Amino acid sequence: MEQKKYWQSFGELNNSEAHQKNAKDEFKEELPFENFDAQGLTDAKTPRRDFLKYVGFSTAAAAIAASCEIPVKKAIPFINRPADVIPGVSDYYATTYISGGDAIPVIAKVRDGRPIKIEGNELSTWTKGGTTSQVQASVLDLYDTARLRYPIANGKEVSTFDAFDKMVADALNGLGGAPVVLLTSTVNSPSSKQLIGEFLAKYPGSRHVQYDGISYSGLLLANEATHGKRAIPSFQFDAAKVIVSLGADFLGTWLNPVEFQRGYTKGRKINQANPTMSKHYQFESMLSMTGANADERFTHRPSETGSVAAALLAAVSGQGVTGVNGEKLKKGIDKAAKDLLAHKGQALVVCGSNDVNIQIIVSAINEAIGANGTTINWAVPLQNKAAIDADMVKLTDDLNAGSVGALIIYDANPAYDYYDAEKFKAGLKKVRVSISFNEKLDETTELCKYVLPANNYLESWGDAEHKAGYVSLLQPTIAPLFKTRQWQDTLLKWTGNATVYADYLKNFWIAKLGSNDNYLKALQDGVIESTVTVMGSPVFNGAVVSAAVAAATSGKKGGKVELVLYQKASIADGRHANNPWLQEMPDPITRATWDNYVMMAPAMGKELFGIDLTNNTQSDQYEAFPDKPVVKIKVGNKGEIELPVLLIPGMQPETIAIAVGYGRSEHIGRAAVGVGKNVYQLASFNGNTVINYADVTVEKSETKYKIATTQTHSSYEGRHEVVKELTLTELIKNPTRILNEREEELKPWGGLENYAKDGTIYPVYDRPGIKWGMSIDMNSCYGCGACVVACTAENNVSVVGKPEVLRAHDMHWLRIDRYFTGDINDPESIQTVFQPMLCQHCDNAPCENVCPVAATNHSSEGLNQMTYNRCIGTRYCANNCPYKVRRFNWADYTGADSFKGNQDEMNDVVMMMNDDLTRMVLNPDVTVRSRGVIEKCSFCVQRLQEGKLKAKKEGRPLEDSDARTACQQACSADAIVFGNVNNSKSAIAKERTENKNRLFYALEQIHVLPNVNYLAKVRNTDKLSGHEEGGEAPKELKEPAEHETTK
């Protein structure tokens, strides 16, 4: 029996009253039933007479409506159909997702002329089809209602591009030789770089400044100092047996998470016959998503990062751990150092700090453990981040000095994300000619005189070189929706070059690839990859290290409380803040949507607000209501910010963390209005780089603020055994532990072998042909949420907006449950488990036999089918679902059959999603659900049907590649395996037989026979937190009494 206590909420940990109530009640709010006890039916609000009135009205209405006419529908064929376009059949085009310097090769699914889904490009060897939540959500940005629709000069619309070009040309000619500065985010497009060179050559004295809101200057400059190259090498997590991360959220947001997830996964996949796995140490101040996945995690103050790095360097150099406070931390550093040394050449240290000195120390550690040339690849540097903070500081000074004639901005938004945005804004005002190419009227663009709308990446031509030697190409998947022009086209025009960029790009690559055919092939594949095999490492220059150590450790000690700024896995730097899919995706750690907030350790919460989370009543008061306490925070003289607080175990007790990327201007879209607060200005510049932590004063505010978290929405009604976890040593020592536990548990009902048959009074059905099944490896699920957004995009899952999430009306078909174990007051003891939870497609589904209208029933292929047209909305099924994965459409979120004024209760975000433009993103193969019906995961049945049809058309048996679910496809870590279980050669059948020892079904003992299985989480650590050693299996684990009374 599992003895570890897992909890999703503090209430669950304490088994508080609110939790018990929550476990008992299916729906968060009181149902609108009236109490008839004291009064007769006729006195009720809706008495019998009203009922009759409604019946009469609806009959009359129906009769009137019946005399209406069926509208005449038109079918308009092509005049000249392009050879490969068949209406109703999707085409797939390879292109590249571009966001700042990040360039992820993708495939756009285009249906009847509209891109509707983004998938990873499997031809790319470094992503292998992996994506992030932002990539998945990017297709919605194309249809953003807030996109700029025409060129603007001095606040007025300009009717044609020619007129605009003339105005700008006149303005630039009138500069009188004052320099032109082109300000962009990192540009790694080879053709654009050439183009920028040509453009700047036209304006002597002009320059190109790259600026990234989230800066990696520290890393770049440190590498310049130690290796003589201002570059970021590739970090090859796949080759690392020991990984130490100093505050780098490399699985979520740091540098290149898609590639890092892929590499990291290699060390997390467990071969049952010979279980080994990588060991991951995380030293950090806040609880990051990556930290949550670490085998061992230690916390320290943000200002101590330098000391920790220096101590680790000392330890790997054999000088012992010095200069850090706290026994646990010391021991942790010592242990990590020993492990690193024991795995020389198979170890890697990464650090999220932007401090040059700290990065130099980390570089020295990596040199000491032989990482260069083994786990660090200098031959293929990462080119997605190249901006140097000092350049931007100089530009801001120049702007304020009035020495810049014209500023041309593309895809950079310093007025929002620069640490000293006010100074930049002041400078921008002094520039004679300010021009912005942008999709949106963002904070910087709205201050510019000339605004030229740019194309979305799905409307653009282009190329990008995210990693040196790994080029990916962009091709338009749709004609520009508005009067927009690609920025490269504009630069070409302004350079006086008559070629359009599409041709420029073509000529550029034909020159490199040799022929037009090669270019077309590259365009079709989307990627051009050179095969660099030699890892070669530049010589390490150790001379700078001692100075760096001195500088990093001598810094002043932090104040009482320190603040660290971080990025969320969904919103990241805030560039896509108007994307409701991302805003509504629950944060992996806090499970909060639609806001940023202060993450705070429970200990600090107790000190500030007197909330003792180990106390039932107090934890309920904090947790059971969305109203959260608010604090006023102040950094130096930068003004006070009020933000709500979420108490998160695992936070360093003297540190608070706030996510950047919120508090965007209202001009970037309706979804971003009033969502969170901007905290970029709390960062500071240390003379070299921008630093993302600071001393802070935290003061209690008397107000409260509602935060929409989803963590307590779905309760397992006190049932345990939802997650299973064990340590690597346990797995090696007792490989069949989980199997034995299951056998033991199911013994009364026929044991593992006969459980399906003997554990029920229902008949057992044949599943000839296909039986769909899914396996989720919890060891390679890191909680990033790419699958959640992919599911939303594929299945037309509605966005409900913050007020509805507050009422627990969130609609995600797939959620990632986050469980904590450990002592909430001991951050080192906190261990986190992520579990994707979706409809389990139970073969003996409890939802099916309670439906009064048979709207949900079972298919011969093992799918739990949901028929929306039959559903009358009793919600019995949701009540009876042990996994709480069924979602009810409380309102007409998609506007499927609303007419104007019928959606009053909906907030603006929902209305935005119902705009005709936004609705273009809907998948035409999936029904848009309307009010009053239940919906849930369908295993992407539209894809299964399509896959089967493809096989049938070709007259061959189904293969794994024919039918893949959206979540499976989106996952960079291949945590999800799906297919036909009946086919013993399928990946799913293999996954199940090859991982028997870790396989389990959630709540197996209740005999619902799920078609989704999980593989237990294995932690490469000595001991699991919260594990009661030697204790007897508590009785309540089997079937808690409260449950029996409710059902």
Add this chain to the structure above:
Amino acid sequence: MQALCSQKKNPDVDILSISCHIFATESPHFNITNRHFQLMSHYRSITKQLVISILLLTVVCFDQQIFAQDGKALFQQNCASCHAVNKDLTGPALAGVEERVTDKKLLHAWIRNNQAVLATGNKYFTDLYTKYNKTPMNVFPNLTDGEIDAILGYINIQAKAATAGPGAEGGKVAAKETATDNSLLFGILTLILAIIVLTLLQVNANLKKLSDEKEGIPSYEPVPFWRNKAYIALFAVVLFVVGGYYTIQGAIGLGRSKDYQPEQPIYYSHKVHAGVNQVNCLYCHGGAQDGKHANIPSLNICMNCHMAINEYSEKSEKLYREDGTEVNGTNEIKKLYSYTGWDPAQKKYANEPKPIEWVKIHNLPDHVFFSHAQHVKAGKVACQTCHGEVQNMGEVYQFSDLSMGWCVNCHRETKVQFTQNNFYSIYEKFHNDLKNGTLDSVTVEKIGGTECQKCHY
């Protein structure tokens, strides 16, 4: 360029407004006020609909003549886009081809690679080539001798059938009339019997009254039958049952548009194209093999043939609309030219083309997923099974009611290509059962074809 009307999903499942919705969007009363799309069948009484559907069903039962033959299929796949059996199209009529070219080997060689034969300088073929404006014929290197013979065999049968044609047609009409006669007969018989019953009852009552008088039992004033409570009750029950039946049938029928036959922007006769000239359905509606929509052909497909065919021959059968007015075929071709911008005099596209806004006849509700490819390509279902004998229709009308019951019924009865398509090899159990004889065939239902999420998702 515009694709087909996009198929945004918009299901009508809202419980509160579901009734309104059904009525609002799916009524049989079509828009007759719209002068462009005046409908032939804007109103029909429920009875008439019922009788006609029964009749049609009967006719269809007698009239199942859709049997795929190899020769026919091959002919339609390879030849039909340019050749008809009894009529010159882009290429010559093929009837009697074997008499014209007696050397079988040469004929085969010609069919496989006409260019090679032309290169040898064969006089007959060179003349033919010149006669048909030197339009090159496609090459079919993959056709086997057996396949070519099958095609030729089919041509022979068709050529013979053409001479015997009218007789076969007559047979069909006779069948139709018999069916009409029968139901009328039954109706009259029922009526007569009912009158007899009524008369007898009346007689019986009168006799009883007489006998009562004779025996001195005081008789009541006779109640006329329209005031007789028993009769009234009976009548009421019958009225309720019959009325209820038709009301329900009518309500179910709301939103179904069987027999919908709107007037189209161009009088396009399927009878002329698919019937008389035997153009293969898939030549124009190729999408039926690839995706969910069969697709209305783009205008360039029309122009493949109509660049050459610019008039409707005087000698051909005259075309009539449903209301009996005559259609000038040549004018309709001219309409096509005006849409495509083709100038027949200059033989080039001289004007700006514009799309044709056809009226969509077959409309499925948005919450139904229907794939033509599934049925046509995987299921090998003939087009006529659902669309009726399109080759005999002038302007197309909706042949089936496209109701769920109709779909499900077909799924229950239709056999899948179980042994022919290797996809089904995974159904080991059924294959064993077929071998053992415990199962005689595998229907669509058997492999889950009547489950909800085969069509609704």
